[in-house]
Amino acid sequence: MDLRELYQDLILDHSRKPRNFRTLPSARCAEGYNPLCGDRIKVFVNIEGNMVKDVCFQGAGCAICTASASLMTDAIRDKTEEQAHEIFESFHRLVTSEEPPKAEGIDLGKLSVFAGVREYPIRIKCATLAWHTLRAALDKETEAITTESTD
Amino acid sequence: MSTGSPDSLLPDGETLEELSNSPRATFDVEKIRAEFPVLDQRVNGHPLIYLDNAATTQKPRSVIEAIGSYYSNNNANVHRGVHELSQRATVDFEQSREKVRNLIGASSIEEIIFVRGATEGINLVAQTFGRTRVRAGDEILITTMEHHSNIVPWQMLCEQVGAKLKVVPINDRGEISLDEYESLLGEKTRLVAAAHLSNALGTINPVHEMVRLAHEKDIPVLLDSAQGTSHLEVDVKDIDCDFLVLSGHKMYGPTGIGALYGKKEHLSAMPPYQGGGDMILSVTFEKTTYNELPHKFEAGTPNIAGAIGLGAAIDFLESCGVKALMEHEHEVLVYGEEALRNLPEVRLIGEAKEKSSVLSFVVAGVHPHDLGTILDHQGIAIRTGHHCAQPTMERFQVPATARASIACFNTKQDIDALIRGIKSAIEVFT
Numbered sequence: 001m002d003l004r005e006l007y008q009d010l011i012l013d014h015s016r017k018p019r020n021f022r023t024l025p026s027a028r029c030a031e032g033y034n035p036l037c038g039d040r041i042k043v044f045v046n047i048e049g050n051m052v053k054d055v056c057f058q059g060a061g062c063a064i065c066t067a068s069a070s071l072m073t074d075a076i077r078d079k080t081e082e083q084a085h086e087i088f089e090s091f092h093r094l095v096t097s098e099e100p101p102k103a104e105g106i107d108l109g110k111l112s113v114f115a116g117v118r119e120y121p122i123r124i125k126c127a128t129l130a131w132h133t134l135r136a137a138l139d140k141e142t143e144a145i146t147t148e149s150t151d
Numbered sequence: 152m153s154t155g156s157p158d159s160l161l162p163d164g165e166t167l168e169e170l171s172n173s174p175r176a177t178f179d180v181e182k183i184r185a186e187f188p189v190l191d192q193r194v195n196g197h198p199l200i201y202l203d204n205a206a207t208t209q210k211p212r213s214v215i216e217a218i219g220s221y222y223s224n225n226n227a228n229v230h231r232g233v234h235e236l237s238q239r240a241t242v243d244f245e246q247s248r249e250k251v252r253n254l255i256g257a258s259s260i261e262e263i264i265f266v267r268g269a270t271e272g273i274n275l276v277a278q279t280f281g282r283t284r285v286r287a288g289d290e291i292l293i294t295t296m297e298h299h300s301n302i303v304p305w306q307m308l309c310e311q312v313g314a315k316l317k318v319v320p321i322n323d324r325g326e327i328s329l330d331e332y333e334s335l336l337g338e339k340t341r342l343v344a345a346a347h348l349s350n351a352l353g354t355i356n357p358v359h360e361m362v363r364l365a366h367e368k369d370i371p372v373l374l375d376s377a378q379g380t381s382h383l384e385v386d387v388k389d390i391d392c393d394f395l396v397l398s399g400h401k402m403y404g405p406t407g408i409g410a411l412y413g414k415k416e417h418l419s420a421m422p423p424y425q426g427g428g429d430m431i432l433s434v435t436f437e438k439t440t441y442n443e444l445p446h447k448f449e450a451g452t453p454n455i456a457g458a459i460g461l462g463a464a465i466d467f468l469e470s471c472g473v474k475a476l477m478e479h480e481h482e483v484l485v486y487g488e489e490a491l492r493n494l495p496e497v498r499l500i501g502e503a504k505e506k507s508s509v510l511s512f513v514v515a516g517v518h519p520h521d522l523g524t525i526l527d528h529q530g531i532a533i534r535t536g537h538h539c540a541q542p543t544m545e546r547f548q549v550p551a552t553a554r555a556s557i558a559c560f561n562t563k564q565d566i567d568a569l570i571r572g573i574k575s576a577i578e579v580f581t
């Protein structure tokens with residue numbers, strides 16, 4: 001398989017220049033850690049009503065992890081919490097399932113660039129770390145979560 | 152090994168230069184490569200280049216065959232059968248113990264305990280020697296560069312008895328200072344536990360000096376030689392350490408086998424580690440008499456095939472000639488360090504004067520994990536991450552490094568491929 005299917009231009013771009021790379025005081029926040037490679041990120045979400053008004057992240061990770069966090073923040077802003085959870089589920093299937101994703105009613109848009117990750121089982125955790133952390137923040141879990149038991 | 156105070160590494164009177172000028176008829180790397188069946192394959196369309204030997208070395212044919220032959224011809228339990236197979240298995244198993252003894256220069260096979268690996272050896276010492284000798288308020292001294300397996304067992308012991316863990320700092324090159332080390336050897340220090348050769352940095356610790364300084368204060372020393380025995384000449388009598396652990400799978404042998412060396416006076420005084428068969432002389436419900444050394448510490452049926460494989464691995468090491476192998480690996484290491492230093496994006500982590508076999512580094516703009524994937528695509532296997540040495544990573548303020556680790560079968564061509572791979576990754580990411 002061609003490496004460029006993993007490292008697509010959009011992924012490289014977001015890993016070099018991550019969007020929404022900042023902190024949000026007084027927001028729900030969770031920290032995620034992947035002990036395998038030392039990736040560590042914090043995700044901050046501001047909820048108004050049940051809408052994700054603002055979402056951002058900080059931390060250090062590999063290109064897949066950073067780009068995934070960056071694209072995630074773009075994808076879930078101005079979505080409802082339920083929609084955010086649905087996108088999470090759909091993204092998770094995209095990067096983990098053996099089968100190519102079926103049409104699911106949810107348009108992953110730019111997030112589909114991560115389809116190549118499923119060919120690299122060891123990198124799935126890189127792509128999902130930000131998402132697990134987001135879910136923890138939405139659920140207002142406060143402890144650091146790790147990817148060890150979640151995938 | 153490296154230039155600098157060579158007394159610990161080179162035989163009397165020989166200098167490094169003389170060594171490298173001496174005839175090399177003994178070390179033919181192509182012949183040695185051919186001994187490793189696994190190397191003869193393509194990975195992701197490229198010839199496999201295996202540079203992850205600090206995680207586990209590949210196995211020569213003789214080791215693989217020794218294990219197969221034990222199961223095909225001699226499989227039986229040891230130390231308990233009158234029948235022929237059991238006797239054969241026992242002889243081979245005990246011969247391996249003798250090979251370990253001879254490799255590290257111990258006085259007697261009573262001082263060689265078979266364990267699962269370096270990790271179990273350290274836990275054994277912590278839970279027997281440690282539990283009986285370390286009290287509340289006492290201290291155990293380790294170094295910053297330890298593998299988790301030489302940190303956590305001591306933390307557990309400290310928690311159990313109320314002792315404190317003290318840590319010798321390291322400088323920016325990844326070396327301890329003997330002055331700082333000496334000042335940490337205190338009234339309350341009950342044991343020093345230190346890496347012989349660091350898996351994360353490649354640093355060779357000045358173990359002779361460390362042991363001498365500790366012994367001046369009657370403090371025993373355990374050496375974690377998991378990385379040592381395949382890259383250095385190890386002589387426990389010369390070093391005078393009290394304990395030393397080694398790991399089969401890091402020295403061309405199988406996983407699940409290792410050895411603990413302990414001075415007889417210590418081992419005799421220590422309580423058993425686990426209870427069960429083989430470690431007893433007699434059992435009644437009132438009283439059990441423990442077996443003699445080394446069996447006192449080997450409860451249950453041991454890893455017989457593993458021990459036999461380890462014996463074959465030691466034969467292999469000795470047939471290469473440890474000195475010749477050190478010289479070869481040193482040449483490849485220095486070549487690799489120079490090549491990496493020529494890349495402005497690369498920062499070496501671990502530049503000790505006394506160093507062996509490990510190239511640990513970070514590349515500006517390329518995360519180690521991404522580098523690992525890109526190299527894998529070119530058939531090059533390296534390790535990325537914290538190498539089970541998170542405190543070491545913290546000391547250098549990096550979450551992870553890329554690590555290429557060299558064994559006897561690696562060549563300068565392997566390093567060339569690695570450098571090409573790193574360059575291609577830099578191209579992708581910048």
Ligand SMILES: Cc1ncc(COP(=O)(O)O)c(C=O)c1O
Binds near residue numbers: 268300375378409
């Ligand atoms: C320095 C060091 N100590 C201890 C260990 C653990 O050895 P084992 O796998 O034999 O338990 C390792 C292996 O990674 C190591 O490199």
